[in-house]
Amino acid sequence: RNHDEIKSINYEKKHTTFNVLIAISATISTAGSGNWNSTTPDSPWPNGIVPNLVSDVIIENDHTVTVNVTNAECASLIIGDGGGVAYMNFSGLTPSLTVTGNVDVGFASNHGNRVGVLTFTSDATLTAGSVSLNENFNTTYSEINMAAGGTLITGALAIAGESSVGATWTPGIGTVEITATNTLPSIIFTNFEDLHINAGSTTVASNITINDDLIIADSASLILNSTVFFTVIDKFTLNGSECIILESDTNGRTASLLSAGTIYGSGTVRFERYFKGGEWHYFTPVIQGTPSNCFNQAALYEYNPASSSWSSIGPNDTLTLLNGYDVYFKNNTTVSIIGTPYQGSKNRELINYSNGYNFVGNPYLSAVDWDNGSGWTKLLINNSTYVWDPSTSAVSSYVNGNATNGGSQFIPASQGYFVSVLTGGTAKLTVNGIACTHHDIKMRAENSKKNSLTLKLEDANLYDETVVYFDDQSTEYFDGQYDAYKLDGNSINRTTIYSKTNDGKDLSINAIPENRQGNSIPLYLSAGPGGLKKLSVSGLDNFATDMDVFIEDLVLNKMINMKTGEYSFMYEPIVEEKRFILHFSYPSQIVENNLTTLEEKNELNQISEITTYFNSSDLIIDLTNSKESNYELFVYDVLGQLVVQKQIKTKGIETIHIKGKDGYYFVKLVSGNDVHTNKLLKLSSF
Numbered sequence: 061r062n063h064d065e066i067k068s069i070n071y072e073k074k075h076t077t078f079n080v081l082i083a084i085s086a087t088i089s090t091a092g093s094g095n096w097n098s099t100t101p102d103s104p105w106p107n108g109i110v111p112n113l114v115s116d117v118i119i120e121n122d123h124t125v126t127v128n129v130t131n132a133e134c135a136s137l138i139i140g141d142g143g144g145v146a147y148m149n150f151s152g153l154t155p156s157l158t159v160t161g162n163v164d165v166g167f168a169s170n171h172g173n174r175v176g177v178l179t180f181t182s183d184a185t186l187t188a189g190s191v192s193l194n195e196n197f198n199t200t201y202s203e204i205n206m207a208a209g210g211t212l213i214t215g216a217l218a219i220a221g222e223s224s225v226g227a228t229w230t231p232g233i234g235t236v237e238i239t240a241t242n243t244l245p246s247i248i249f250t251n252f253e254d255l256h257i258n259a260g261s262t263t264v265a266s267n268i269t270i271n272d273d274l275i276i277a278d279s280a281s282l283i284l285n286s287t288v289f290f291t292v293i294d295k296f297t298l299n300g301s302e303c304i305i306l307e308s309d310t311n312g313r314t315a316s317l318l319s320a321g322t323i324y325g326s327g328t329v330r331f332e333r334y335f336k337g338g339e340w341h342y343f344t345p346v347i348q349g350t351p352s353n354c355f356n357q358a359a360l361y362e363y364n365p366a367s368s369s370w371s372s373i374g375p376n377d378t379l380t381l382l383n384g385y386d387v388y389f390k391n392n393t394t395v396s397i398i399g400t401p402y403q404g405s406k407n408r409e410l411i412n413y414s415n416g417y418n419f420v421g422n423p424y425l426s427a428v429d430w431d432n433g434s435g436w437t438k439l440l441i442n443n444s445t446y447v448w449d450p451s452t453s454a455v456s457s458y459v460n461g462n463a464t465n466g467g468s469q470f471i472p473a474s475q476g477y478f479v480s481v482l483t484g485g486t487a488k489l490t491v492n493g494i495a496c497t498h499h500d501i502k503m504r505a506e507n508s509k510k511n512s513l514t515l516k517l518e519d520a521n522l523y524d525e526t527v528v529y530f531d532d533q534s535t536e537y538f539d540g541q542y543d544a545y546k547l548d549g550n551s552i553n554r555t556t557i558y559s560k561t562n563d564g565k566d567l568s569i570n571a572i573p574e575n576r577q578g579n580s581i582p583l584y585l586s587a588g589p590g591g592l593k594k595l596s597v598s599g600l601d602n603f604a605t606d607m608d609v610f611i612e613d614l615v616l617n618k619m620i621n622m623k624t625g626e627y628s629f630m631y632e633p634i635v636e637e638k639r640f641i642l643h644f645s646y647p648s649q650i651v652e653n654n655l656t657t658l659e660e661k662n663e664l665n666q667i668s669e670i671t672t673y674f675n676s677s678d679l680i681i682d683l684t685n686s687k688e689s690n691y692e693l694f695v696y697d698v699l700g701q702l703v704v705q706k707q708i709k710t711k712g713i714e715t716i717h718i719k720g721k722d723g724y725y726f727v728k729l730v731s732g733n734d735v736h737t738n739k740l741l742k743l744s745s746f
Contacts, residue, residue: 087116089141093124096132096157113160119146121174127184128152136161137188140176145200147177150184150210159188164220166194166202166227176202180210180234190216190240193227193248202227206234206253215240215260217249231271238262238280257282257303264288267498270296276303276327283307284315289498292319298327301398306425308332308394314473316498317425323403330398331425333474337391339450342476344421345379347399352377354395359388363419363478365411382408382489384419384476386448401425407490410441412481417446417547420489421476427499428491430458431469435495438479440487442540444569445471446478446547453554454524457544457568462512464525464544464568470499480545512602513609515583515642517557518594524556527569528581528642534571536562542571548586555588555631557595559642562733580728580735583611583640590633595640596626603644608739610643610726619643619700619726643728643737672727674718674742679704679727681714688731696726718742 088111090104099108104125111117111134119125119137121144128151137159140146150157163186167174176194180186191214193204206212207230215238219227231253241260250266254273257280264282267289274296276282281302284290286309296319298304306315306329314333335341335358352360352373360373362385370386379385381402402423410418422428429435430445444459449466456467463469471477481487512529526546534542538561546558546566559570559581572579597609600623611620611627615637620627631639671682679695689711695704697720708714708729718725722742729736 087118089118090120090123090125090146095126095128095151097129113158116161119148119176121146123147124149126151127155127157130154130156132157134159136163138164138167138176139178140164140166140174140202142174145175145177147179149179150181154183154185155181156185156187159186161189163188163191163214164194165192165204175200177205178203179205180208180212180232182209184210185213186210187213188215190214190218192218192220193229194220203230204228205230205232206236207232209233211235211237213237213239213258216242217244219245219248233272244268264290267291269293273297276300278327281305284317286311286313286315287500288315290315290317291498292317292321295319295321295324297324298329299325300327302330303327305330306332308334310334310336310392312336313500316427316473317401318496318498319403320493323400328398329401329425330396331401331474332394332396334394335387335389335392336450337389337393339388340448341387341450342419342421342448343385343387344383344423344474344476345381345397346401346423346425346474347397348381348402349399350379350397352379354397355387357389357393361386363417365416365418366413368414368417382406382420382423382491384421384478386476403493405490405492407437407488410479410481410487410489412440412483412487416480416482417478418481418487418489419476419478422471422473423491424493424496425473426496427470427472427501428495429470429497429499430495431461432495432497435492437488437490439489440482440485441489442480442482443542444480444540444544446544447471447475453522454556455547455568457547459544459569460531460542460571462527462529462544462569464514464527465523468499468501470497470501472499472501478547480540482540513597513599513642515557516596516598517555517585518596519555519589519591522554524554526557526559526567526583528559529569529571530573531571532573534573536573538563538565538567539571543567544569553589555593555633556586558584558586560584579644580737581642582638583642585631585637585639587633587636588631590631592628593631594626594628597622607644610737612641612643612728614639614641617702619696621698621700641735643726670729670736672729672736672738672740674725674740675715677718677742677744679716679718679725679740679742681708681716681727681729683708683711684713686711688734691729691731694728694730696728697721698724698726 091106092104094102094104113133115134116136117134118141119139121142124147126149139148165178166176194202227248229248231251233253235254236252237256237258239258243263246266251269253271255270257276259280261281265285269291272294274292276298278300283305286307308314331347353375361370364371406423447456449456454465456465458467514525514527516523516525531542546568548556558566609622611622669685673680691708693706693708697703703720722744725740725742727738
């Protein structure tokens with residue numbers, strides 16, 4: 061009291077008043093277990109004095125306090141301070157506790173076993189300035205359990221203590237309401253039943269799932285850091301402007317928001333997309349009515365499939381759903397687009413003019429899985445996708461589990477991409493929410509197919525890739541479900557590598573019908589800068605260990621075993637060059653000549669309709685059942701040196717004496733497009 065009041069009160073009254081003040085403002089530690097409001101001898105409080113709004117309360121370990129009234133209150137609360145476990149729970153009809161300050165569940169210390177357990181019941185409410193779930197070095201951990209229901213209203217949720225593991229948060233069917241600016245911890249609080257953001261800005265820095273509803277008030281916002289996967293299982297309600305903000309970073313990632321339910325309310329979402337300056341980027345709108353004015357400082361183009369040309373987009377235009385756009389900013393720029401995001405099933409009719417390519421995009425706030433069969437209808441559309449990657453100045457392609465230049469089955473939010481359509485009617489692309497998924501992919505993966513080989517051509521700081529793989533459902537012609545065309549991206553600063561179908565179509569990904577001995581695939585190089593190039597392969601572990609992979613350099617007349625490492629060569633640019641042949645070969649079986657007849661050799665070493673094997677130092681070539689009668693023979697040693705080159709014009713049996721050392725030799729027979737290869741072991745002592 062102030063000085064004048066104290067002077068006007070007699071001594072006894074002053075003395076009594078001071079005693080009461082000290083009693084209600086001191087820290088109150090439990091003396092045992094019992095109900096919060098109990099004043100009888102079984103009260104948990106010393107002398108039966110129930111805490112009030114200015115009391116700092118500590119529930120000691122091995123004690124249990126039950127909130128059984130609707131108006132319990134205190135200034136702060138620590139559940140657990142000592143050598144054991146302390147408990148607080150609720151009982152009765154709509155019990156409630158208001159804590160004006162912080163609630164510590166467990167004590168933030170590594171000294172002893174200071175563990176707390178907070179358990180809600182149905183209709184129970186805890187309102188606090190903040191709640192901290194604390195951890196320590198124990199085998200028993202603190203926990204907050206809302207499995208039975210209830211509501212937690214707090215200004216902040218936090219984690220404190222000496223350990224980063226152990227504490228338990230069980231959301232159950234309870235509701236958490238955030239009432240002040242807050243950053244949700246990066247661990248523990250990863251799952252909520254119902255989450256209400258009532259005030260302030262709540263920042264999310266780690267993946268979180270809302271099992272039921274998300275509600276964001278008019279004056280509140282939810283900020284998702286760029287690496288966050290945020291999932292709402294049911295529905296969410298947005299009541300204000302920019303209720304949810306999806307941040308983007310300079311690494312090309314934007315936060316991912318996935319919801320199986322419907323967006324309610326009149327609120328909006330702010331979607332951010334970072335564009336690196338000086339590069340072209342594919343884009344598609346994810347916000348309804350996205351204005352072209354968002355790109356006033358950029359060059360913005362759309363693709364016209366009828367003429368295979370690009371058209372500039374001017375100001376005051378609206379970007380079209382499921383339409384791709386090419387964007388160029390001179391300087392690094394983050395674009396913010398505010399509005400209502402697209403949801404539900406979306407479709408677009410496509411046309412096959414000129415080359416059949418159409419520019420589309422992912423219209424959702426999360427990635428989509430191109431291989432999710434339930435999420436797509438691809439009517440008269442090939443199964444491949446194509447994305448320009450400005451970081452490599454190359455087109456990334458993907459089909460049937462195989463990718464080049466960083467392509468992937470997962471297409472990020474707002475990513476534009478090309479598809480190719482078939483003739484014979486109106487093509488239509490339909491995508492729905494089932495295709496949506498979270499995936500850690502930057503804006504613009506590895507091959508998942510068995511028997512898939514990636515060839516990488518490196519040129520200074522740039523590279524290009526092509527893939528060859530085996531699939532029994534494919535053919536030697538273009539297969540829309542298994543092959544991907546080669547798009548060079550109109551780059552003149554890079555040499556590209558690709559294969560061709562039998563009908564002359566350029567492929568970035570080529571499916572071969574059979575994985576058998578003797579497969580040979582020509583590889584082509586496009587025009588590009590000359591100089592030193594490097595060719596390497598990956599995926600050798602996808603094949604049988606006894607499968608050999610050779611590259612034949614047609615210009616330098618060399619055979620290179622790619623299992624021994626990369627191959628470097630000089631390149632003189634021309635319009636197009638059939639530079640290499642890729643050979644797959646199993647080692648020939650070793651046969652004891654004195655015990656094996658010619659017929660048995662034919663059966664053991666049969667490669668299609670041509671048989672080749674060694675008889676001591678003699679190479680036997682049986683063309684009796686061959687398709688052609690005119691073959692050119694090439695024999696290479698293990699170093700890739702040409703040992704024999706000879707024209708064979710017979711359909712009978714040819715014997716050629718090989719003077720070289722014993723060891724493996726590579727045999728190739730060529731007649732037009734008919735190419736047969738084999739790796740044979742020469743043993744003169746047999």
